[in-house]
Amino acid sequence: MKTCLADNKSRKKNIVSESIKENIKIFWYKFSKNKLSVVGLSIVILTMLLALFASYIAPYPEHVQEYVDYDSANLPPNSTNLFGTDIFGRDMLTRVIFSFRDALLMGIIVLVISVPIGTFLGLIAGYYSGTWIESTIMRTTDIFLALPPLLFALAIASVLEPGFKSSVSAITVLWWPWYTRVVYGMAQSIKNEYFVKNAELIGASKVHILIKEILPNCLSPVFTKMALDVGWIILIGASLSFVGLGEQPPKPAFGQMISDGVRYMPEFWWMVLFPALGVAFTILGFNFLGDGMRDALDKGVR
């Protein structure tokens, strides 16, 4: 009897892992059929590689610290400095490559912290809809969603000490409500499905129902949103650093380099152009990737 049960269990596990494999296969097929999403994926992988191995790839890694060489300052793009140099004589290409680090790191940290919190609150609010728990959580999200995110981030970052950490915290603080809202809507409708009612009748614990029954059915839009959000977070991070509330010099960041470059605009155009292209390139990659994921997840994989 016992062996039979164990057998059954392992077979069940097998079937589950088979179906997951099958789903991934379908997902990849649909994803790779769209050329743009493959382009997006390549851009994302490229930026990640650049960020990870910046100290090996960048030609002058010492130029991201305090470094001054006025003899080679303000050089237009040439064979030794492909992107030119800035007013302190630092190589722009090096600084652009190192900026990918902060940009990607910011996207990852913000999502790693805010997505679980937002998802959890959304689950609870959706499951307990109609109670004070729902109204407390959802009215709080309303407040957070009632301002343009960029402005909100600016306001929060401004009261903290300017730096990478505070800009990340500012964006994290206002990012969870978006996930709460997405999961809330899903959970609210799923909780009335028969399989949830069954679990309730059998006497399954609330934790089991929330985590094992409802959560897995809410994940697909969450993942899609995550892929689409990275670009947006990088955009807001760049905006914060543009104002001076992000990474502080001498460490490079896209926004900060652009705001420095704007001051020397017509003559030293390369100080603006290359950081601008860098940040646009990164965001574009994540947007293509996110769009591709959405389309691939939308049509069928369930």
Place this chain on the structure above:
Amino acid sequence: MLSYIVKRLLQGVFVVIGISILIFIISRIVPGDPARMALGPRAPQFAVDELKKEMHFDKPITVQYLHWFRGVIKGDFGKSLNTKRPVSKDIKDFFPATLELVLFSGFLLIVFSIIFGLLSTKYRDTWVDSVIRIFSYFGISTPAFVRAALLLLIFGYLWKLFPVFGRLSAGILIPKRVTGMITIDSLIAGDFKAFADSLKHLLLPSIALTTGPIFQEARIIRSSLIDNMNKEYIAMVNAYGIPKDKVLGKYLLKPSFIPVVSVMGLDIAQLMGDAFLVETIFCWPGISRYGINAMLNKDLNSISAVIVIIGIIFLIVNIIVDLVIAWIDPRVRLGGS
């Protein structure tokens, strides 16, 4: 419908109060002494204490909030630590410039997203459609301030088509202040030279603000139009032999416009946030420079005021969006099917 609006307004008031509490708490629990920051590290202690007393920083946070809230209801946002003037006066001075920019951008956004949406539907899968698609990719992947910098570089400095900063060229007198928006004031004063000049100054920042959302919305309008094209009533209209352009502009556009209205409202409200950075690049003397200075100097009264005011604008835009949807969509207007 009316009761719905009243309900939305009440809800909105709660949200704005919530925002104000939130921003108040965040700004007061953070380490650092705002009075000390305002006066500088060398100011004597008694001056700091005096300022603290004047700004009520020495009282518990709930008392501070209630005091502040009572002022706000009367239109008094307290004194700016930065400019040493009442915040409400500062805002009255700086806000019209931002409002002018955002309203003009909103106008461009609505008009051109419809035009481009119709064009990319009419010339579907031709080069026109592709160009609009490429611009939409470019639009979503660049922050507004990056577009501003690039546009300034190309059209301001390289081709010198547009003035590069400010609201008016040197030598042109500012018309008498009525609304604070120079384009409107110059029209009221009948000064067409100033009007043309201010419009020229307005154009580049507005384009920078809207190039992202315009093309994105054009794409939404396009897909919505194409969805509706396959409906039976359109086959009917076509069967009557009504010209294609009329079908597109009259029978298709209105129902296809519904899904885009809410996105558009969100984007127009978003313009307020983006304007913050674009104004800095174009030296536009609006609320952004004021707000950013306030933020960099931890000028709490000004920060709270700017945030609350933009929260209120956000709320108004959302209500307008609801009204527009009700106006377009008979299902909403007449209450259920």
